[in-house]
Amino acid sequence: MVWPQRIEAAFLKQAKSCRDLGSPFTADLMHLLATRDLPEGIVRDRIQDWPGDPSAAGDALPLRLAGALHRLVLTGEAEKLASLYPPRQNDLDADALYPVLCETLKAHGAFIHDYLDLPPQTNEVRRSSMVMAGLQEIASRTGLGLSLLEVGSSSGLNLCPELYEVSLGGSVFGTPGSSVKLQPDWQGNTPANCELHIESRRGCDQNPLSPSAVEDVLRLKSYTWPDQRDRLDRLENALSICAQAQPVVDRADAADWIAAQLEPKAENVCRVVYHSIVLQYFPEDTKRRFTQSILEAGARASASAPLAWLAIEADGEQPGCRISLTLWPDGSTITLGRADFHGRWIRWDI
Structure with missing residues (x-):
């Protein structure tokens, strides 16, 4: 098992929710994060030892991590990651994304670690x-x-x-x-x-x-x-x-x-x-x-x-x-x- 059961379950449940809500890319990203090991470092440790409820009904940890990665894409700080993200790449290629994801977690570990402190705010207009x-x-x-x-x-x-x-x-x-x-x-x-x-x-x-x-x-x-x-x-x-x-x-x-x-x-x-x-x-x-x-x-x-x-x-x-x-x-x-x-x-x- 890559993660403690409660962490893995939170990511897999979020994957299903994303798919049900019309975001196959984010669903595949959640599944990848649930089933692949992440590089050693402060981000992996933070996720592994999350003190609260990681699920969507609690701290929504998977969405916090997804938000941190998307932020790096939006600002252009993670160019290689952005090349594998929408709108440039609408379908997630797990084999191509995984090594780039690991690179990103190492290069931007401190930023991602701190972004996990922030609760997601989608403010869904609809x-x-x-x-x-x-x-x-x-x-x-x-x-x-x-x-x-x-x-x-x-x-x-x-x-x-x-x-x-x-x-x-x-x-x-x-x-x-x-x-x-x-x-x-x-x-x-x-x-x-x-x-x-x-x-x-x-x-x-x-x-x-x-x-x-x-x-x-x-x-x-x-x-x-x-x-x-x-x-x-x-x-x-x-x-x-x-x-x-x-x-x-x-x-x-x-x-x-x-x-x-x-x-x-x-x-x-x-x-x-x-x-x-x-x-x-x-x-x-x-x-x-x-x-x-x-x-x-x-x-x-x-x-x-x-x-x-x-x-x-x-x-x-x-x-x-x-x-x-x-x-x-x-x-x-x-x-x-x-x-x-x-x-x-x-x-x-x-």
């Missing part, structure tokens, strides 16, 4: 299509303007859904003609269609990234799989839009931040707390305090000051993730539907 569908439902039920509060915002790309052209069930929402066009495969009834009034928007993240900072943009691109050119193009366009819109993303603990944001009562506006594929990364205490703050704010809500909680999260069921909505003062929770983790399809159940 999730804004799920957010848009949810916001339409909230607006139609409340008849009020919306105050957006997103946790796990990264660079704020999903804080600006109405600035994208979003096609859902044959209807176009947001900004027609936007450089970011989202058109997931839609199953079910067309969502509610009403004019959105976004009164305010704000997000938080433990490590927020700026859509206009060169280093932050490179980091976001590094976690986008190299053979998915459409995702890279979409990311670039969304970063350009958000650099102009400048949504505020605070550096903060999610539980502390949401408690502070929900403390004052807001009349004649519906505050919307939302997040996408975030809760699984929260420590249990953070998740408990975060949930408690929302429930307490919900208990204070009224018809003129409602509160909505839009959650787009894995729930252990298949396929994809659940889209749920809790709306106060009623406090009932409904399942709006399910969606692909990367927003390729949405099944609308209401």
Whole structure:
């Protein structure tokens, strides 16, 4: 066995996820890393002795390593590696890549070692299509303007859904003609269609990234799989839009931040707390305090000051993730539907 069982399992499971999500190159890279020995050194030692949960449900170690390698390709620092990566080489040639990969790990060991400290931040823009569908439902039920509060915002790309052209069930929402066009495969009834009034928007993240900072943009691109050119193009366009819109993303603990944001009562506006594929990364205490703050704010809500909680999260069921909505003062929770983790399809159940 090349790696301890838990490390090997994390890479092999990530390989399957990448293949299922339409990235055969990254899937083959994950399989290569799982089954071939790496050269002795600080990178191999770091992976071998990883102290936390290496899986996608924990520290996502395979994606951290993939991000480090892609970053070196994007900057041109690893030219030989880049020659075997998309867009120059779309199919992974394991026999050709392996020796170059070993060379890269030796030459850039310190950089890769330190990059493994960084949690992946993909900020998948296509999730804004799920957010848009949810916001339409909230607006139609409340008849009020919306105050957006997103946790796990990264660079704020999903804080600006109405600035994208979003096609859902044959209807176009947001900004027609936007450089970011989202058109997931839609199953079910067309969502509610009403004019959105976004009164305010704000997000938080433990490590927020700026859509206009060169280093932050490179980091976001590094976690986008190299053979998915459409995702890279979409990311670039969304970063350009958000650099102009400048949504505020605070550096903060999610539980502390949401408690502070929900403390004052807001009349004649519906505050919307939302997040996408975030809760699984929260420590249990953070998740408990975060949930408690929302429930307490919900208990204070009224018809003129409602509160909505839009959650787009894995729930252990298949396929994809659940889209749920809790709306106060009623406090009932409904399942709006399910969606692909990367927003390729949405099944609308209401």
